[in-house]
Amino acid sequence: MKLVLAFHGTRSPRGIAVCEEIAAAVRSAVDVPVVVGYADVLEPSVGAVVDSPCVVVPVFLAAGYHVRVDIPEQIGGRAGVVVTRPLGVDAVPAVRDRLREAGFRRGDAVVLAAAGSSDERALADVRRAGALLGAVGIGYVATADPRIADVVAGIRGRRVAVASWLLAPGVFHSAVVGCGAEVVAEPVGAHPLVVDALVRRYFEGMAATGGSVRFAS
Template structure:
């Protein structure tokens, strides 16, 4: 069964490059076709790529609207297609590593920055990621409140050095806004990382095994 990696989609070429880099990391671990599709913005969409039995793995940090509604709607009623859970909290160890790379120091006040969503489950995932990282607060770039710049300003007013953990998959407009949020340290996005590939491959094999057992 082929593996379809479903990304959000972005017009930023850096973000598109990250999608391809993640796919390349996955390809070296599996002996099946690995295709890239997008839930929004770019083509090919998931509908165009899912043309037979396959496992669709959403490369999203939470099960928001695109994961729960858009991707299943694009797939429709097709036999032999399985959609796994998103990357989600499996990205937390990578975020921790990105923080260290950015210069995070013990004693820094840690704040998680997420894109924001109108989906309660997506916001709950961001809060859980913050707990796992030991962050004291969560701020959002868009859609949800409080905004990350306000959270950073509040924490800095207490005389603390502030580090922002980027709960974002790839560079783009959202991550660019974090650079201007006033924090002392801002980590890079999750990006293409071996641990991301490992998580996606694991989801693929678990889903494929379930299909074979129930076939």
């Protein structure tokens, strides 16, 4: 059964490259057709690449508007299509690894940097990720407060290590890099643990039953 990786979409060439890298890694891990669709900004849209039967895996770190509304609306009522849970907090182990790669040391104050959302449920996902990382604070670069630079500036007496709750480099990550922290991790990217999580999502979808678009449990 075909696997559709649903990304947000970005105008950043580096961000597009990360999406392609993730898709290539997933293709090497599963013996099924793997295609990419975008919820916004880029073509092809998710709706354009979906046919029946297939499993759609949202490659999103939080279940905001695009995951809960936009992607299902693009798919419509096509039978035989299952939408899984998004990547979400299953990316935390990869984020933790990126933090270590960036130079995290025991005793550093960990701050989680995220894009932000107007959807409280998406912000709850970010808070859950922060708790799993043991973050002392969460800062945003858009749409929500407090801002990442303000959170970093408010920490005294400890070196600050910022974990990037972003999928790919681009404008948002550039803002994180400039937040004033001593350590700033790279975005999640095509980390092997992310690829593993996306493959698990696919098999969740395969195990789901029913003919209409829905979220696999």
